[in-house]
Amino acid sequence: MIRPIVKYPAPELEEICIPVSDFNSDLKELAGDMLETMYSAPGIGLAAPQLGVNVRLIVVDVTAGQEDGYQLVLVNPEVAEHSGRQKEEEGCLSIPGITAAVERPDWVRVKAQDLEGNEFEIEGNELLARVLCHEIDHLEGILYLDKLSPLRRDLLKRKIKKLIRAGEW
Ligand SMILES: [Zn+2]
Numbered sequence: 001m002i003r004p005i006v007k008y009p010a011p012e013l014e015e016i017c018i019p020v021s022d023f024n025s026d027l028k029e030l031a032g033d034m035l036e037t038m039y040s041a042p043g044i045g046l047a048a049p050q051l052g053v054n055v056r057l058i059v060v061d062v063t064a065g066q067e068d069g070y071q072l073v074l075v076n077p078e079v080a081e082h083s084g085r086q087k088e089e090e091g092c093l094s095i096p097g098i099t100a101a102v103e104r105p106d107w108v109r110v111k112a113q114d115l116e117g118n119e120f121e122i123e124g125n126e127l128l129a130r131v132l133c134h135e136i137d138h139l140e141g142i143l144y145l146d147k148l149s150p151l152r153r154d155l156l157k158r159k160i161k162k163l164i165r166a167g168e169w
Pocket of ligand 1: 091092093094134138
């Protein structure tokens, strides 16, 4: 089921999410809804708090569903190791229509669990590293806006306020 995406500046996006301990059917249903919602947007990543659910679950597909074999569901993900740096334009489904250049590691190794609770690790570079870091940040209540210089952040926040006032958000 496609669910509405929570938009900035909703308080749900600023909360630290709770670790998943029950690998039950509700979790599988949430993951399914997150994938469906991400693909319909379309987007390449989505975190549970973006659907207003305060748990540590993210979904990622760097092809936005255009190719098979790239779909990832990560429960309780953690960046175990990272290296390098990249700075590219980044967006967020909770901050629609706006992008900014954000600095991220160029490579990450992420530890996570699958929907059955089995532990696994994945490595990613470039876009995959960026998306993983972006989505894992969501679980800490961190948005990419928080990664920008104060000047750039204030500029974007003012732009968003204007859009909200105009009823275009
Ligand atoms: Zn986001």
